[in-house]
Amino acid sequence: MNIPDHPLEIIWDITYACPLRCVHCYSESGRRPSRQLRRADLLRMAEAIVAMKPFGISLAGGEPLLVKELFEVVGRMTDAGIKVALFTGGWTLRPEMLDDIKRGFFRVSVSVDGATAEVHDRVRGRRGSFDRAMGALAMLDGTGVDFGIDFVVVRSNFQQVEQVCTDVVPRFPGLRFVSFGAVVPEGLASRESFAERELLSDAQVATLGDPAYRERLRALVPPSVHVTATDNLALQMHPELLREGRCYPALQIEPDGEVRAMLAYEGTVGNLLTDSPAELWRRAVERWHDPFVVDALTPVRTMEQWAEATRKIDLHFGSAADRDRIARRPALT
Numbered sequence: 001m002n003i004p005d006h007p008l009e010i011i012w013d014i015t016y017a018c019p020l021r022c023v024h025c026y027s028e029s030g031r032r033p034s035r036q037l038r039r040a041d042l043l044r045m046a047e048a049i050v051a052m053k054p055f056g057i058s059l060a061g062g063e064p065l066l067v068k069e070l071f072e073v074v075g076r077m078t079d080a081g082i083k084v085a086l087f088t089g090g091w092t093l094r095p096e097m098l099d100d101i102k103r104g105f106f107r108v109s110v111s112v113d114g115a116t117a118e119v120h121d122r123v124r125g126r127r128g129s130f131d132r133a134m135g136a137l138a139m140l141d142g143t144g145v146d147f148g149i150d151f152v153v154v155r156s157n158f159q160q161v162e163q164v165c166t167d168v169v170p171r172f173p174g175l176r177f178v179s180f181g182a183v184v185p186e187g188l189a190s191r192e193s194f195a196e197r198e199l200l201s202d203a204q205v206a207t208l209g210d211p212a213y214r215e216r217l218r219a220l221v222p223p224s225v226h227v228t229a230t231d232n233l234a235l236q237m238h239p240e241l242l243r244e245g246r247c248y249p250a251l252q253i254e255p256d257g258e259v260r261a262m263l264a265y266e267g268t269v270g271n272l273l274t275d276s277p278a279e280l281w282r283r284a285v286e287r288w289h290d291p292f293v294v295d296a297l298t299p300v301r302t303m304e305q306w307a308e309a310t311r312k313i314d315l316h317f318g319s320a321a322d323r324d325r326i327a328r329r330p331a332l333t
């Protein structure tokens, strides 16, 4: 594939603080130090990201709305003409934030992982989180913000995908999109216990990647709502998928500026506050072709094998602190 000479998209996990405890959390937010920068360095980071001239920036985490300087940081990015998207669990969204959200973000995704409180709250690890997410969607409705639902599909909520389309989406007349993505075996979702209980089967992943299934979901929502469903295999970085051009040329940045080599795997290649962006991108792309990565991913044919490869790559390229955190992960019960 032709790899661009700079990342097309930047994902900045601006904090690892989070009020939720999702069973699949990719970043283990809320369970580890937030590593959030102070104001001056947050603004330096914003300038450094802008200087990379990405097409778009996604602010995720953790819960970005917990960062009190968030709207000042976003302002630096939008002043440079770059579109910024917000990913939130909705728990901390308050009415007084709505004007700033409308000014700062071109798009807001609220995480909803079930059509009912029972399923959503179990997946999201906190009672009341479904009601809070519904409250956040209701607050955004009618404000003119381009907002929608981001749904991580795991085994225990797969059967509610259609119900979200029929029961949840129509509750919000201004809702513009709903995205269903197969859970990626990264972070807590790479645990063996997660793979046994909550990782999708290969057939379920194939369903999510099937255009016919997407069309079926589209028929369930009002015509104004855009539906996407993805198998997320582009995040695997399998050598064969890379050759076919199925990858996501984005750079993921940890809260303190450490830059990940690959979105789904532990291991950083430097810090955006101290290293040149071009050099960081070069090192990241080099990692995609590292012999250890190629050896770990080449045999992968199933979701379980993907989770196994993630565990190998994370232990190999993660820092001592990462390995320590991985060793302390509780089993999913």
Ligand code: SF4
Pocket: 018, 019, 020, 021, 022, 024, 025, 026, 027, 028, 029, 030, 061, 062, 063, 089, 111, 124
């Ligand atoms: S809301 Fe996001 S960051 Fe927080 S625990 Fe859930 S997946 Fe992790």
